[in-house]
Structures are given as structure tokens and as C-alpha cells.
Amino acid sequence: MMRAWAVALITFKEGIKNRVIFGIFIIALLLFAATTLITTLFMRDIVKVAVDLSLSTVSFAGLLTLFFVGVNLFSKDIDKRTIYMVISRPISRSQYLVGKFLGLLLLALTVGFLLGALSALPVIMSKRFYYYTEARFAWDVFFIAVVYIFIKLAIVSSIITFFASLTSNSFMTLVLAMVTYLIGESTEGVRSLLTSGIEAQTVSPLLSSLVNIAYYVFPNMSAFDLKTQAAHGLPVSLAYMSWTALYALVYITAVVAAGTLFFRRREFP
Amino acid sequence: MRALLIAILVLALALAANAVAITKVSRERDALKKEEGTGLLFPSSIAKIIALEFKGLVADALFSRAQTFYGGKLMRKEDLSEEEWSWIYKSADTATDLDPYFLDPYYFGAVNLAWEANRVKEANTLLEKALRYRTWDWTIPFYLGFNHFYFLQDNEKASEYLMEASRRPGSSSLMVDLAVKLSYKVKRTENAIIFLENILKRTDDEKLRREYETRILALKRLLYLENGVAFYREKFGKKPKGLEELIQRKIINEIPADPYGGAFHLDAQGRVSSTSNFMTIYTHK
Numbered sequence: 001m002m003r004a005w006a007v008a009l010i011t012f013k014e015g016i017k018n019r020v021i022f023g024i025f026i027i028a029l030l031l032f033a034a035t036t037l038i039t040t041l042f043m044r045d046i047v048k049v050a051v052d053l054s055l056s057t058v059s060f061a062g063l064l065t066l067f068f069v070g071v072n073l074f075s076k077d078i079d080k081r082t083i084y085m086v087i088s089r090p091i092s093r094s095q096y097l098v099g100k101f102l103g104l105l106l107l108a109l110t111v112g113f114l115l116g117a118l119s120a121l122p123v124i125m126s127k128r129f130y131y132y133t134e135a136r137f138a139w140d141v142f143f144i145a146v147v148y149i150f151i152k153l154a155i156v157s158s159i160i161t162f163f164a165s166l167t168s169n170s171f172m173t174l175v176l177a178m179v180t181y182l183i184g185e186s187t188e189g190v191r192s193l194l195t196s197g198i199e200a201q202t203v204s205p206l207l208s209s210l211v212n213i214a215y216y217v218f219p220n221m222s223a224f225d226l227k228t229q230a231a232h233g234l235p236v237s238l239a240y241m242s243w244t245a246l247y248a249l250v251y252i253t254a255v256v257a258a259g260t261l262f263f264r265r266r267e268f269p
Numbered sequence: 270m271r272a273l274l275i276a277i278l279v280l281a282l283a284l285a286a287n288a289v290a291i292t293k294v295s296r297e298r299d300a301l302k303k304e305e306g307t308g309l310l311f312p313s314s315i316a317k318i319i320a321l322e323f324k325g326l327v328a329d330a331l332f333s334r335a336q337t338f339y340g341g342k343l344m345r346k347e348d349l350s351e352e353e354w355s356w357i358y359k360s361a362d363t364a365t366d367l368d369p370y371f372l373d374p375y376y377f378g379a380v381n382l383a384w385e386a387n388r389v390k391e392a393n394t395l396l397e398k399a400l401r402y403r404t405w406d407w408t409i410p411f412y413l414g415f416n417h418f419y420f421l422q423d424n425e426k427a428s429e430y431l432m433e434a435s436r437r438p439g440s441s442s443l444m445v446d447l448a449v450k451l452s453y454k455v456k457r458t459e460n461a462i463i464f465l466e467n468i469l470k471r472t473d474d475e476k477l478r479r480e481y482e483t484r485i486l487a488l489k490r491l492l493y494l495e496n497g498v499a500f501y502r503e504k505f506g507k508k509p510k511g512l513e514e515l516i517q518r519k520i521i522n523e524i525p526a527d528p529y530g531g532a533f534h535l536d537a538q539g540r541v542s543s544t545s546n547f548m549t550i551y552t553h554k
Contacts, residue, residue, distance in 0.1 A: 052325035189318035
């Protein structure tokens, strides 16, 4: 485990040194600044709009970091041939891959923590500006939502790790991870659309079973989206939190474990 | 040296041409936008899927687009067509499907649809959705109660909604009072004034405020005349033939003007009403 941790730290340092991170931070800060301007377009639910914008910015910046910095951290080792140095050391391939994943996780944690803390600022400002008496907002739900953004980023990290273990092409990893993220965000919606029957169209059994398979194979990202709850101070039950956290944990474990299986058999050019 | 001069010349020309081009483009864009009118709206079930994890954000954008469109029409002093009102209603409906707790589209839809577009049914559909989700907010059943009382003249339903409002936290003690009063069919005008004064207190939209204030003024004058008629009946045991009779009998000094531009008179049933029907009589166009 110590060896994996060493790989994780190197990966994290390499990632945080990347100039792209600065760009992403600047975009995030600009979006936070824009929040206070945009909220003035609304009449009453101003704090809700500020929360929507802030939390979406945190999530978006986290995704950008993982997709555009995280993905490259895997291919770099192979492109620059530094992987030979690593695999010739007394460290197993599984440990290496787990270490890489943990490094990505640290990166996601840092971005999530920093931006999550900063995202409170536009909310505080808009709250001072105007707070409608019948609005509901609670800081505890807000920060629970931030934690869930991090959990979602952790799942995305595991997906990137998985695809990076399959293919050495970083562009392929990027596309596959993005598609997985998009599917993961929409399976719940598509499934409820098919089962609701509002569309009054007969769905072919093949399609509905495909959707069902997708629902179980791909991560249900909607479960980690608590932005609406944060925006309106709606309570999130302890059972919800424990089950979703457990789901994330077992999903990540399964995906990273599957990744190590492929990575063992990988041949390097 | 020559190459540098040419480069500078080309840059200067391009910048000048750019300034001309962008003004042309903005004019063309404005013309195009006017033709386009309202924007594309996906059905809620599809919008929910393509909004990914940014449902709240998409709801904000959809609603803000409708609101800006309405504001632009207001600035240009144009009336909205039926299709445009439908589009505004659908925007508010989709926005609140994406985030069913979002107050602004409910409020905007409910108030403007009912008062300006005469679409009370659609306003109430939005408010009914709000009632299911914003379970802590007493203003939602309050507005529903008002719409039922004032526009639909369904006192029983209105009373039920006001009772619901009174059960929710933060509501004023006036709710129960109003709810009880509504069960008496009389005093319609008085109740409407109390209702509207309460709504006025919670309104910051200038145009709506003016509308409410005019309506309250009209209702107060109506009440004044109604009281005069009631007094006449009590005193003489019969209905007056016209409002002028009230002046002749020195019950009132004058017939007040209808702020909507109509004239107060007694209708065939002996009730006070106005030729304007409390709708603004437009003189322009």
C-alpha cells in the first residue's frame, strides 16, 4: 500500500503542476464572479440561482480537471517511457494502477475542496443582497452537495483509470470516459421515461432491456447530484447518504479492480 | 520596413472593416431574432435527460429567457400574441419540471398569466404544481385562493386554499379571517380589496403594482357605490333606478370615475357595474 501511495503522490504533484489547472481555476473564479451579476436578473429565488451556478461551476471545473489533466497523467508515463522505470521497481502493476487512481483522487479532492470552499462566497453575497422570506436554504445541505460532487468526481476518476488501463491512447481514454459520464448522467432519466409510459409509445422489449443493462453497468450519476436539494435546503436523509456512499464505494472498487485485471496483461510498446 | 508598413495597414483596414461589419451583423441579428420570436423548447421529459446534472442551471436559463422576452416586449410597448403567451407558459412549465421548487417561474407565470393574459387555468396549473413541491410556502395556496375567488368565483375552493395557507408557517392571521369571510357569499368587493392589498404588499414588479393599485382603486369606488345602493334600499325599501338617484337623495355626493376609463352604472339586476368591465379601455391604435 505504501508503494501505491508513493505513486499517488507523484501523480498528484505532476497533475497540480500542470498549467491547465490554473486556466481551470481562472474560469471557475470568473464564473463565481459572474454569479453575482446573473442573480440580479431574477426576482425572488436569487439564492437558489446563486447555488445552482456555484455548485455547477465546482462540478464543471472538477470534470474539466479530470478530463483534461487527469487523463494525460496516465499516457504521460507511457509516452515518455517513464513507465519502464516504474515497472522495473519492486512494485506490482496493480499497485501502480491503484496508485495512479489515488493520485487522481487527490487531484479531485483538492479541486473539489478549494472550489467548494470558494463557491460559498457568491452564495453569501447573493444572500446578503436579497433573501426572500419564503426561500429555504441551509448551509449543511450545501456542503453535503459539495461532498457529493467530490464523490461523483471520484467515480469519474475510477472510470478514467479503467479506460487508461485498456488503451494507451489518451484521446481514446478521454472520449470513452466522457461518453461513460454522459451515459451515467442520463440512464436514470431514460429509464424513468421508458417506464413512465407518458410518451404513450410502445417501447420495444429489446430497447428497454438494453436501457436496463446500461442502468446497471454504467454508474448512476444522478444519485450524486444534490444541487436541487442544496438550492432549496431540502433535507437529505441519512439512509440516502449512506446507501449512495456505499454504492459509490463498491462501484469504484469494482471498476478499479477490473482495470487492474486488464493492466496486468498490458504490453508496453 | 515595407513589410511592417503593409502589416500595419492591413491591420488598420481590417479593424475598420470589422467595426462596420459588426454593426451590420447586430442589425441583421436583431431582424432575425424578431422573425424567430420565441426560442426552441424541448418537452420536459427530454429536457430532463439532456440537461444532465445541470438541471437547475437549465431551469434558470429557460425561465430567464422567457422573462427577458417578456421584458423586451414590455419595453417596446408591444402586446404579446396568444402563441407567445403559450410559449411563456410552456417555458415556465418546463423550467419547473426541471426544478420543481423554483419559485420565480411559478410566481411570474401565475401572476402575469392570470392578470395580463387572462389565462387563469394555466396560472392555476402552475400553482398546483408549486403547491405539491413547495410544501412550506404559504404564499402558493394564497395566490391559488385568490385566483379561485377573484377570477373563477369559486368561493368554496378559495376558502379551502386559504385554510391551507393558514396552516403553513409564517402566514398571517388574516388568512383564516379571509377564509371564513369567503364562506359568506356577500362582501365580495370588500374581500377582493383585502386580498389585493395583501398581494400588493408582496409585489415589487412596477407594472403589476400599478395594475393592482388601479384595481384596488376601482374596487374601492365600486364598494362606495355598492354601499350607497345598499343604504338606499334599506331606507326606501326598493332598488334605485339609477346611480343618479343616489345623488338626488343626497346619499352620495358624486359618481366617482372608473380608473379603467368606463362609467359606473346600475345593470339590469340592479348591481353596480362599469362599462369598462374593469378592463383597460385602450384609446390608442
